[in-house]
Amino acid sequence: MKQNPTSEKAFHAVSVSGGKDSTALLLMMLERNMPIDCVLWADTGMEFPEMYRHIARLDQTLFAERGLHITKLKHPKGFEWLMFDEPKTKPTAIQRRVENGLPLTGNGWPGIAVRWCTGQLKTHLISKAVNQIKGKYRALHYVGIAYDERKRCKSEVYPLVEWHITEAQALAYCYAHGYDWDGLYEIYHRCSCWCCPFQRISELRKLRTHHPELWQKLLRMDERAVQMFGTTPLGTFRKGYTVQTLDQRFAEEERST
Secondary structure (H helix, E strand, C coil): CCCCCCCCCEEEEEEECCCHHHHHHHHHHHHCCCCCCEEEEECCCCCCHHHHHHHHHHHHHHHHHHCCCCEEECCCCCHHHHHHCCECCCHHHHHHHHHCCCCCECCCCCCCCCCHHHHHHHHHHHHHHHHHHHHHCEEEEEECCCHHHHHHCCCCECHHHHCCCCHHHHHHHHHHCCCCHHHHHHHCCCCCCCCCCCCCHHHHHHHHHHCHHHHHHHHHHHHHHHHHHCCCHHHCCECCECHHHHHHHHHHHHHHC
């Protein structure tokens, strides 16, 4: 294949998150014998253990069907380095930190206004890889957005939307093909990073119950955030709550029932 953007033959790149929609997309493309030249996955380092096993199995299927392996993209430092240790370099950021008596490293907990986690650990990595591919080939980028969420579509290729595959249908399709995430979707509404501050309180309650080892790690991370950033937004897990206060709340609920 000639490596230039005007090549007549297209390059087909699929990005997967590991969730039900992108998994269904990849499996359906394989089933329909659609061309696939690479599959990209951004590893945040904060996925559920079940998700890592799911990705490994999906990789085995891809290799058996097409002789390809999933291309793993990962930030060189990771979530906790970004949260606690990344040095601030912009003069304005340094000035704000000094004025507010805050350390000159770390981003603290992600917030609605600054979701650095999604940007640094997912979208930037995928976008960089896709742009590099588009710089070499006439590339098509396939993204697993279900028909329910078609409003999120931008300028890529969205087969699930074209095929009117809903989120429920995508999950049912994966189950029918033997992909069950070791029961993750039977517990959680979504299977993104286990440490996400934006997940529902009910999901956090389930995390404490079903993944106590991850909950303990979340408590340790939160304790460090409070020590570094205090009660500022950077040190607060979510508005009105630290992980510690949630832990106390959930424990009280257990005692009362």
